[in-house]
Amino acid sequence: MINEQRLVDQFISYVKISSPTKKEGRFAAHLCKELEALGLEVSIDDAGEKVGSDTGNVIARLKGNTPGETILFSSHMDTVSPSIDVKPEIRDGVIYSDGTTVLGGDDKAGIAAIMEALKTIIEGDLPHADIEVVFSIFEEGGLHGAKNLDMSLLKAKQVFVLDSGGDPGQIIIKGPAQDKLEFLVHGRPAHAGVAPEDGISAIMVASHAISQMKLLRIDAETTANIGKIEGGSVTNIVPPETMVVAEARSLNNDKLKVQSEHMVKCFEDAAEKFGATVDSKVTRMYSAFDVEADSDIVTKAITACETIGLKAFTAPSGGGSDTNIFNARGIMAINLGIGEKKPHTLEEHLHIKDLVASSKLVLELVKLSVEI
Known part of the structure; x- marks a missing residue:
């Protein structure tokens, strides 16, 4: 019909x-x-x-x-x-x-x-x-x-x-449930050629945090991904800020909580290691x-x-x-x-x-x- x-x-x-x-x-x-x-x-x-x-x-x-x-x-x-x-x-x-x-x-x-x-x-x-x-x-x-x-x-x-x-x-x-994760890393600017040791590279902090993360396929129910990175403006300044946007998903709400907390901790640990600070925001997009x-x-x-x-x-x-x-x-x-x-x-x-x-x-x- x-x-x-x-x-x-x-x-x-x-x-x-x-x-x-x-x-x-x-x-x-x-x-x-x-x-x-x-x-x-x-x-x-x-x-x-x-x-x-x-x-x-x-x-x-x-x-x-x-x-x-x-x-x-x-x-x-x-x-x-x-x-x-x-x-x-x-x-x-x-x-x-x-x-x-x-x-x-x-x-x-x-x-x-x-x-x-x-x-x-x-x-x-x-x-x-x-x-x-x-x-x-x-x-x-x-x-x-x-x-x-x-x-x-x-x-x-x-x-x-x-x-x-x-x-x-x-x-x-x-x-799955999905969390949106937003991180803003605050470092310290410095002249990259004259006194780089005076700066804290927000890009380096973010990179270290990401390198410590469990990403992509976590298990049969859970995934995570870094979707966007923005930071720096010119090569001769140690970048003072970097923004990272990510997501995590899981069919299990408890597993999603664990994964999101893990990603936040990676940024907090990286910030502490290099003397930076980080603003972290986790938003539950849907259950x-x-x-x-x-x-x-x-x-x-x-x-x-x-x-x-x-x-x-x-x-x-x-x-x-x-x-x-x-x-x-x-x-x-x-x-x-x-x-x-x-x-x-x-x-x-x-x-x-x-x-x-x-x-x-x-x-x-x-x-x-x-x-x-």
Whole structure:
């Protein structure tokens, strides 16, 4: 019942509408117009004003024609850079960009799958309970749209997020917590050629701290990375300040605490060793989630996958998503694989068959929400 050509055309049209993080406004307006034409109640919240985006989260509701449980689907509108003027190409059943930008399947594939399912339901007058949709802003770089979403506007108690790079059939039931770590090292300036011994190199202090750290893959559940270093201005001055930005993630909140404390201690020890000082800031960006494999929401996803011929499997994820925020704020959520391949790279691509399977999965989940 899913119209494959219409779905592909719709996805192509979406990725051509530029929507980098904090500039999702044009795409949001386009989606609102589409949703209203389909007969959904549509609103935009004030999250954009709070986080500096040019629009808020799009929230839509299709009133049910049959008794059942309200079901919620969510994907995010923003894309990572470079994503301006995407030129999609189809080769051998796969959609690519032209290689100068990302494709934007993360997460416009999820949005297209949801929209096609809605069109199929409405055109076929298929039985459905209330359906809610959230298309969020500013997901990339901190999940800020979902963090500022007014959850009281939603009736659903469960949400299916379509935003995982796994194959359709993948059900993400565990996601990591993430800490953002910021360090500002204060050394002492001196002339690098005349009296370097009078200075304390903030860059050297930071380098020593980093050299003592456990980084990248810590264990099966935990990772850490130094993402940004800034310091110094000219070669003839011992650099008095250096800024370092890092992250740590873990599926286990206790392990994350240990890792973050370890990274802070490395900087404190290095500062003490060289006579410098350091300002350390640790911010919990989002908490971990762990949905039971035998919970109702997972059982529904497995049933829906198997009904349409997908091999269902549960898995953890090392990446954060709006799924983390929904779970933390009382709406049970899982993240579904929709086939986004190599997201956040110029090689990003999407198999058409996966796009179709994702839309079929949305449709099947809607059917399962109807009272029998």
